[in-house]
Amino acid sequence: MGKTRYTKPSLTFQQQRQQLIDRGMTVEDPNKALHILESISYYRISGYWYPFLADKQKHVFKPGAQFETAFKLYCFDRELRSLIISELEKIEVAVRAKIIYVLSQKFGGFWFQDLSLFKDPQKFQTQLSVKLKEEYDRSDEEFIRAFGQKYSDPLPPSWMIMEIISFGTLSKLFSQLKPSRQKRDIAHYFGLADGVFENWLHSIVYLRNICAHHSRLWNRTLSIKPQIPQSPRKLWLKNVNVRSDRTYYVLCMIKYLLKTVNPKSRFAFKLKSLFLKFPNVDTYAMGFTDNWEQESLWKFEDIGPS
Incomplete structure (x- = not known):
């Protein structure tokens, strides 16, 4: 299978948060999540929610996946x-x-x-x-x-x-x-x-x-x-x-x-x-x-x- 060009657009912090919610992640404190995305970055913290994905190709989360849990792993x-x-x-x-x-x-x-x-x-x-x-x-x-x-x-x-x-x-x-x-x-x-x-x-x-x-x-x-x-x-x-x-x-x-x-x-x-x-x-x-x-x-x- 040949390579394709990367075409994903840059998302605002609000769009990043909404994307996580749309994919099944629970965000208990939306304002805190927004601050974390802004101060740490989506991509850096994404490594800590990767194990919570049910479908790693479509990036769909398992039931019960929480943003706060991923952030605690990052802090640890x-x-x-x-x-x-x-x-x-x-x-x-x-x-x-x-x-x-x-x-x-x-x-x-x-x-x-x-x-x-x-x-x-x-x-x-x-x-x-x-x-x-x-x-x-x-x-x-x-x-x-x-x-x-x-x-x-x-x-x-x-x-x-x-x-x-x-x-x-x-x-x-x-x-x-x-x-x-x-x-x-x-x-x-x-x-x-x-x-x-x-x-x-x-x-x-x-x-x-x-x-x-x-x-x-x-x-x-x-x-x-x-x-x-x-x-x-x-x-x-x-x-x-x-x-x-x-x-x-x-x-x-x-x-x-x-x-x-x-x-x-x-x-x-x-x-x-x-x-x-x-x-x-x-x-x-x-x-x-x-x-x-x-x-x-x-x-x-x-x-x-x-």
């Missing part, structure tokens, strides 16, 4: 993303610190300029090295400006440059490193084999982008699937029937890494509090398993309030 997802961003920040900082320290201790502050450390020196030179320079030139950090004014080096040492590059660039840099004792030591510090750690960094960058761009995480199938560790060095999941392309799995990843980064983290408590705040959220749509709270990974935190 927004708070979940905020929680994840907060925890990922701690993990990112710790990863930067470990990479900087281990490699600088062995190879000096300018180890990233030693092409012999990388799998594909030419690719590193034409892509990542260029990216490092771009991010260095773009930085407005005071310590970066001070370095440029005082020193003739094209780039500052790793304990400066690695603090200002994006986490995506840092992840690619780590993946480009040749297998070595240092690469293994960095990964082992976080309780993982270097190949799995490399994959998890890539997954974290993807997850962070989803959250930073306010994209839907609830009921999402992740296009970048994290690897399942075969021999984790710390407590991991006993239930092997967990899909690694769902939100629950990446939450488990975060919890696992926090064991190293922030052993007294309240992540499990915050997550469970979020579910109590939004009791109607379908955790199965996020890949959660039955009795997930009984997993050692989640139980080994005092979940009472601090």
Whole structure:
């Protein structure tokens, strides 16, 4: 079947609301619904009412579908993303610190300029090295400006440059490193084999982008699937029937890494509090398993309030 041109017209907010009602959605508070459509947008919130459609081609809703229910799912997802961003920040900082320290201790502050450390020196030179320079030139950090004014080096040492590059660039840099004792030591510090750690960094960058761009995480199938560790060095999941392309799995990843980064983290408590705040959220749509709270990974935190 050939493609056709998109011809749907732009609708006013009032027309958008009426279209939902005509398709069978209950709108209890028309004024509130109008405000939500205006401040969030029809298309962004539509991902949260998609499961309520009886006919996904004609966009006809199931009986009982409510606009307020979809909005509550949106609110839950927004708070979940905020929680994840907060925890990922701690993990990112710790990863930067470990990479900087281990490699600088062995190879000096300018180890990233030693092409012999990388799998594909030419690719590193034409892509990542260029990216490092771009991010260095773009930085407005005071310590970066001070370095440029005082020193003739094209780039500052790793304990400066690695603090200002994006986490995506840092992840690619780590993946480009040749297998070595240092690469293994960095990964082992976080309780993982270097190949799995490399994959998890890539997954974290993807997850962070989803959250930073306010994209839907609830009921999402992740296009970048994290690897399942075969021999984790710390407590991991006993239930092997967990899909690694769902939100629950990446939450488990975060919890696992926090064991190293922030052993007294309240992540499990915050997550469970979020579910109590939004009791109607379908955790199965996020890949959660039955009795997930009984997993050692989640139980080994005092979940009472601090």
